[in-house]
Amino acid sequence: MKGMTLGRYAPFNTVIHRMDSRSKLLMLVLMMVAVFYGYQSQVMTFVMGGLLLLLILVVLLISRISLKQLFSSLKALWIMIIILLVINVLVPPIGASKIAFSIGTYNIFWESILQSAKIILRLVMMISLTLILTATTKPLDLTYALEWYMFPLKLIKFPTHEIAMTISIALRFIPTLLDETMRIMNAQASRGVDFEHGKIKEKIKAILSLIVPLFMSAFQRSEELANAMEARGYNPRAKRTRYRNLHWGISDTFSLIFVTLLTSGVIVTSAMNWNFIEMIFNVSTWVVYL
Amino acid sequence: MPIKYTDVSFTYNDKTPFSYEALRGVNLDILDGSFTAIVGKTGCGKSTLIQQLNGLLVPSEGEVVINQYVVSKNRKRRTKKIKELRKLLGIVFQFPEYQLFEETVEKDVAFGPKNFGLSNEDALKNAHDALRLVGLDDSFFKRSPFDLSGGERRRVAVAGILALKPSILVLDEPTAGLDPRGAREMMKLFKGLHNNGTTIILVTHDMNIVLEYSDTVIVMEDGEVRQITTPLRLFNQENDFYSLETPLLYKFVKLLSDQGLELNLNEIKDIDSLATAITKAKGHKK
Numbered sequence: 001m002k003g004m005t006l007g008r009y010a011p012f013n014t015v016i017h018r019m020d021s022r023s024k025l026l027m028l029v030l031m032m033v034a035v036f037y038g039y040q041s042q043v044m045t046f047v048m049g050g051l052l053l054l055l056i057l058v059v060l061l062i063s064r065i066s067l068k069q070l071f072s073s074l075k076a077l078w079i080m081i082i083i084l085l086v087i088n089v090l091v092p093p094i095g096a097s098k099i100a101f102s103i104g105t106y107n108i109f110w111e112s113i114l115q116s117a118k119i120i121l122r123l124v125m126m127i128s129l130t131l132i133l134t135a136t137t138k139p140l141d142l143t144y145a146l147e148w149y150m151f152p153l154k155l156i157k158f159p160t161h162e163i164a165m166t167i168s169i170a171l172r173f174i175p176t177l178l179d180e181t182m183r184i185m186n187a188q189a190s191r192g193v194d195f196e197h198g199k200i201k202e203k204i205k206a207i208l209s210l211i212v213p214l215f216m217s218a219f220q221r222s223e224e225l226a227n228a229m230e231a232r233g234y235n236p237r238a239k240r241t242r243y244r245n246l247h248w249g250i251s252d253t254f255s256l257i258f259v260t261l262l263t264s265g266v267i268v269t270s271a272m273n274w275n276f277i278e279m280i281f282n283v284s285t286w287v288v289y290l
Numbered sequence: 291m292p293i294k295y296t297d298v299s300f301t302y303n304d305k306t307p308f309s310y311e312a313l314r315g316v317n318l319d320i321l322d323g324s325f326t327a328i329v330g331k332t333g334c335g336k337s338t339l340i341q342q343l344n345g346l347l348v349p350s351e352g353e354v355v356i357n358q359y360v361v362s363k364n365r366k367r368r369t370k371k372i373k374e375l376r377k378l379l380g381i382v383f384q385f386p387e388y389q390l391f392e393e394t395v396e397k398d399v400a401f402g403p404k405n406f407g408l409s410n411e412d413a414l415k416n417a418h419d420a421l422r423l424v425g426l427d428d429s430f431f432k433r434s435p436f437d438l439s440g441g442e443r444r445r446v447a448v449a450g451i452l453a454l455k456p457s458i459l460v461l462d463e464p465t466a467g468l469d470p471r472g473a474r475e476m477m478k479l480f481k482g483l484h485n486n487g488t489t490i491i492l493v494t495h496d497m498n499i500v501l502e503y504s505d506t507v508i509v510m511e512d513g514e515v516r517q518i519t520t521p522l523r524l525f526n527q528e529n530d531f532y533s534l535e536t537p538l539l540y541k542f543v544k545l546l547s548d549q550g551l552e553l554n555l556n557e558i559k560d561i562d563s564l565a566t567a568i569t570k571a572k573g574h575k576k
Contacts, residue, residue, distance in 0.1 A: 180388075186346045187389040190381045191450060192373060192405030209401070212391035216436070 010135050015251060016063035021141035022148055023252035027259045028133050031056075034266040035125045042114055043277050048266065049121045055262075056128045063136045073127055081120055088116040139171040144246055162236045169225070177218060184213050292458065292489065293320035293343070297352035300338055304350060312338040314513045316352070320506070325481075325490045327500045327521070329534060330510035336493045337384070339510070340460050343491075344376045345369075356458070377406045380456030384463050386447035390435040395421065398435055399449045406454060413453070420453035421446070424479060441472045448476070458489040465496065477503060501525065501537045502559050509534070522555055539564065 011017075016024075035052060039045045060070065089112050098110040133142075147164035154160050185195060188209045195206050269276075300313040312335045320326050328336050341347040342354045345361045353362035356379060359369040369375060383389070392398035399417035400410075408416065421430065424445040430438070435446055448464065461480065465473035473496075481503055484490045494500060500507055501521045509517040509524065517524065525540045543564065547553045552571050558564050 183383065184389055186341065187381075187383045187386060189346060190344060190376055190383070191389075191402035191454070192376060194373070194405075209389075209391050213388050217388055 008135065009138050010064070012064045012136075014063050014136070016059065016132065016136045018249075018251070019136075019255070020246055020248045020252045021137045021145040022246060023248065023256050024133055024137055025142065025145045025149070027256060028129055030259050030263045031129050032126065034263040035122055035129070037266050037270045039270050040273055041275055041277075044269075044275055045118055046121070047277060048269070049118070049125070052266075053121065053125055053128075056125055056132070059132055060128055063132055065131060065135050069135075070128055070131060073131055074124065077123060077127065081123065084119050085116045088112045088119070140168055141244075141246065143168040143171065144242070148246065159236070161240075165236065173218075173221070176221070177214070180217055181210065181214060184210055292322045292357050293491075294318075294355045295339075295342070295352070296355070298339075298342060298349045298354060299351040300335075300342065300347060301350045302338075312513050313342075313349075316513075316515050318508060318515055318518060320489070320491060323484075323487060323489055324506050325484050325504045326492065326506045326508060327504035328491065328493045328508045328510060329495070329497070329500060330516075332495075334510045335513040336510055337462055338513075340381060340462060340491065340493060343458075343460055344379050344381055345372045346381075373406065377454055378456060379458040379460060380451040380454050381460040382448055382451050382462065382464055384466065385444075386450075386464075387440060387443035389447055389450070390443060393434060394432050395426070395435050395438070395446050396431040398446060399453050402450050402454050416453040416455065417449070420449040423452055424449045425475060441468055444468065444472075444476075448479075452483075456488070458491070459483060460491045460493075462493045463495065464492070465494070465499065497525070497535050498537045498539065501540055526555075543567075 031052075035049075037048075039048065060067075089108055092107075092109045092112045095111075099107045100110045100113055101108055143164050146167065147160055150158070150160040150163070188206070189195070193206045193209055194202070195210075198206065268274075295316050295318045298313055298316040299311070302308075302310045302312055316339065328339065330336055338347060342349055342361055343356060348361060348363055348368075350363070353360055353364070353367065355361075356375060359371065359375040359378070360367045361375075362368045390398050392401060396414060396417050399420055400413035403413035403416045404410065418428075418431065426442065426445055426449070430442070430446075435443060438446065444464075451459070459480070464480070465476055468476060477499060480490055480492070484503075492499070492504065504521055507517070507519055507521055507524050508515060509519070524534075525536050539558070539560070543553055543555060543558050546568070547555070551568070553567050558567050
């Protein structure tokens with residue numbers, strides 16, 4: 001279960017950890033918008049992307065996520081990256097003209113290579129952002145944040161609390177079920193099951209010997225939990241308090257303002273088709289813009 | 291020397307924020323044909339210790355040798371025949387009834403032997419033998435394991451390991467959650483296997499079982515082996531340190547001998563032997 005620690009909450013006590021889950025969630029959405037905004041000039045795309053990546057890496061380091069952790073999360077995606085690369089190289093974008101090199105009679109265009117690089121850059125940023133959120137926020141706090149953002153739906157009698165409850169129970173049971181999986185795998189391995197090698201038929205049997213007991217225990221657990229909740233008089237419609245309340249601090253306000261400005265800056269830059277690079281190198285345009 | 295732990299340490303989730311050191315510098319030998327009990331508080335590393343035995347967990351440092359098989363991180367030394375090792379050494383985990391999955395009891399018990407390469411017929415024959423051994427008669431063979439009671443399911447699960455005919459049997463709290471009678475029958479079964487030459491390693495919290503059945507006790511605390519001793523010597527000392535409960539029988543015998551009755555503590559293992567010892571001490575004859 002080595003891979004299971006990816007993106008898992010790591011109990012450090014950094015500025016990012018202490019922030020409100022609502023602000024972190026909102027900032028994630030805003031940053032995603034900024035990351036995925038396109039520009040007309042390729043140079044601008046990479047310069048802006050690079051700047052954003054730099055910012056994200058700084059936040060990553062502040063939240064004490066090691067780069068190793070980031071790379072191992074990316075490892076899970078490398079097949080997707082390769083497929084994207086192949087598709088982009090085989091199907092060049094419309095208007096591609098600059099040939100980078102040729103394999104036989106087939107031309108590889110600079111445009112396709114740049115396009116792939118752009119996608120990889122965005123994927124890396126997207127993964128890092130999600131990693132920052134999940135590694136610094138307790139899953140339960142995240143659910144509370146989701147429930148909080150669903151408040152407008154409450155007005156139309158949408159069962160927001162029940163949904164939040166369902167999600168938090170599901171999250172709560174992920175580690176439990178993982179432990180259970182480990183236990184059953186060990187027990188079956190002692191009975192000679194090989195989960196890694198073997199023919200397809202043997203593998204199916206091996207998986208079956210894991211899935212059936214896992215389902216049995218999951219159903220049993222859910223029944224026990226339902227009984228326990230009912231025995232304590234759980235009523236989804238009752239007004240309830242929480243042991244830990246979400247707390248919006250000054251750092252949340254400031255970072256949210258910063259991220260909002262950043263994203264609006266990105267949108268404006270893209271919409272107005274500003275080109276900082278040209279501006280910096282071309283003082284005359286600088287003056288015109290001023 | 292069939293089982294030998296040499297400087298075994300084990301850390302869960304090594305090199306992550308969740309790392310947890312479960313075993314520290316464990317050295318111990320378990321003799322062929324012994325009935326060894328492993329005792330200690332919950333979370334002291336008992337279960338981790340036994341999982342090193344068939345390579346489910348590999349020591350972070352040190353090595354475990356079982357007969358000719360070596361479980362170690364060292365690529366050169368560690369055994370490539372992990373499956374043979376698992377056939378030699380059967381582990382019954384805690385609450386094993388959750389590992390059942392087949393449609394019928396006999397199929398489930400035959401699953402293990404079949405994995406180790408037995409033909410369907412031989413595996414079923416082994417399964418039937420094992421089921422009879424745990425006290426489930428022919429009427430159970432075709433039933434679904436999910437229709438059985440908890441105690442019966444436990445027996446089926448134990449039979450699933452016994453059908454492999456292991457020469458070393460490792461049991462992790464096999465009597466937990468069973469009613470007293472079921473527990474007694476289960477222990478009698480293991481005693482019978484031990485008499486037939488199977489080495490038994492038993493993890494338990496029940497000191498009565500330790501006194502009655504085992505000949506060696508390993509006391510663990512905080513991932514370290516504190517003592518390797520016999521049950522009598524263990525209960526004879528101040529045990530509060532390990533928070534182990536002295537068995538009632540032993541307390542009673544101790545009081546009797548303190549009050550002047552001459553009893554040979556080595557002979558007393560259960561109620562029967564106690565009665566015999568008292569009659570002998572009083573000078574009566576049957």
